[in-house]
Amino acid sequence: MDIFGLLTMLGGLALFLYGMHTMGDGLAKMAGSRLEQILEKLTSTPIRAVLLGAGVTAVIQSSSATTVMVVGFVNSGIMKLSQTVGIIMGANVGTTITSWILSLAGIEGDSFFLQLLKPSSFSPVLAMVGVIFLLFLKDEKKKDIGTILLGFAVLMFGMETMSGAVKPLADVPEFTNLFVAFKNPILGMLVGALLTAIIQSSSASVGILQAMCATGAVSFGAAIPIIMGQNIGTCVTAMISGIGASKNAKRTALVHLYFNVIGTAVFMIVFYALNAIVHFSFLDHAANGAGIALVHSAFNIMATLILLPFSRVLERLAVLSIPDHGDGVAENEEQGSKKTFVDAGMKLLDERFLERPAFAVAQAKAAANEMAKLVNEALTLAMELNEGYDKKKVKRICELEEHVDAYEDGLGTYLVQLCAKPLSEHDNHVITTLLKSISDLERMADHAVNLAQNAQRMHKENAQFSKKATAELSVFSSALEDILQLTFRAFENVDVSEAAHVEPLEEVIDNLKEEIRSRHIKRLAKGKCTIELGFALTDLVTNYERIADHCSNIAVAVIQMDEKEHDVHKYLGQVKTEDPQFAQLYNRYKERYNLE
Secondary structure, three states: OOHHHHHHHHHHHHHHHHHHHHHHHHHHHHHOOHHHHHHHHOOOOHHHHHHHHHHHHHHHOOHHHHHHHHHHHHHHOOOOHHHHHHHHHHHHHHOOHHHHHHHHHHOOOOOHHHHHHOHHHHHHHHHHHHHHHHHHOOOHHHHHHHHHHHHHHHHHHHHHHHHHHHHHHHHOHHHHHHHHHOOOHHHHHHHHHHHHHHHOOHHHHHHHHHHHHHHOOOEHHHHHHHHHHHHHHOHHHHHHHOOOOOHHHHHHHHHHHHHHHHHHHHHHHHHHHHHHHHOOHHHHOEOOHHHHHHHHHHHHHHHHHHHHHHHHHHHHHHHHHOOOOOOHHHHHHHOOOOOOHHHHHHOOOOHHHHHOHHHHHHHHHHHHHHHHHHHHHHHHHHHHOOOOOOHHHHHHHHHHHHHHHHHHHHHHHHHHHHHOOOOOHHHHHHHHHHHHHHHHHHHHHHHHHHHHHHHHHHHHOOOOOOHHHHHHHHHHHHHHHHHHHHHHHHHHHOOHHHHOOHHHHHHHHHHHHHHHHHHHHHHHHOOOOOHHHHHHHHHHHHHHHHHHHHHHHHHHHHHHHHHOOOOHHHHHHHHHHHOHHHHHHHHHHHHHOOOO
16 A cells, blocks of 8 residues: 555545544434433333433444433433443444444445445435535524435445555555454454544444455454454543543443443353354454444344343442442432432533533523522512511522522533534524523522512511501512413423413513502501601512513513524514514403502
């Protein structure tokens, strides 16, 4: 091979790796958070976990990505260590689908049907379709499909370029002797592990091995140890992701390593022991792409079948490797149940998920929902103080406000990091909505503290509102409670129909505030109320009205995310003047919350 042949091979390798990366990103983006959410929720039995791990990995084309996500789940406390073993095994099986796709490059035959199956025949068509989808279509999902098709075409083109470039190496004795040396199981395993550790993808390293088969110098005797090593090398990504994580997350990465190391050891011992007795003749035959795919699949399937009944042993081995001060297994099983409210939300924002932006967006939304629950609790307690002062409730409101502040800081930082990732149009809208909403949620918690402080001052001064003022505030509180529940339901479920009810009710609350202040001024003029109580009442109704304003902001953000309309003033102007439903809802709420 001359210098130009080497450059061609390197170019083919670059296209191959880029195509695999592009196709995997497109598949993951199109799948969004759905597959990962299935991973999170449906792992009740080992067999189901294996099937889910295999299915998700087959779709996103990366066992490393699946394993890293699982490490993140465990680190977040979403998933227990015991649930991860089957998923990891399934991921190893699912990643073998890539090698079968790549083996299409080795199809030979003169029939029209076989010619159609060759990547050189259909890849150009897929590339053209992908380019058309990307350049001329506006639908986001079709663009994702275009990315997948184009990535696949580049992948297969790179594979064929590599295969064509290395074919002349068949006549180079030094090259063929190199693969003869790889027949040594230990050396072959080390080479396979090192190559995979460097590029951090067993699918890619298997593809490179399949391309090398074009030389005819790679025998099954040399290929099998390399494939075994590739399965061990792919554990590097998960091990790296476990750095700085919780003990159980590190154990998850170790489960992945132990599964592959033990599976490889058992396979190699049994295989070479049988070979010493039977002398497998196929070991001296030249390997091809389909043969490599078959060995890759057979090993991972057999390793899963053998080790699945011993999943608890793998789990225990990982716990023994990273022990707890107490009972490791008991601590592992209880993790997730011993979480504070804040931990339950903030732990969702694991940086490992940023590599799968669609899922990270879903996690950020879940964390924002937890933040909203804290705000809801704080406001509910604050309104209850009107019925009777409670020192414990005031303290709890202040604690909740601090937690909400922590949410705003952590979630805001996470969302900013997400903005730099490749996102679908929908996910971009979700991030915009969340960035707007968490600021409103934080301000609502501040108003809850203001209400608590107002109640505290009245308690110290032994001041009480008049019966009429109390009755009016009761109506106002009911309206505020209604708008809060509408807002939080709309935000949590991204429910546009619920959100549409918020603005008409907010308009009613604005009018209630003015009416209550007007009535208070009349009572003050008649000497039925003191100036001090007037200040307290004004402070209370002002906080109520501002809380309703923030509810309106959140509801509008939810509606905008669905309708893709980002001009707030334009939207509010149109909905109040042009939407007949607005007038109907406004009149309904005005009648319901009438001061009489």
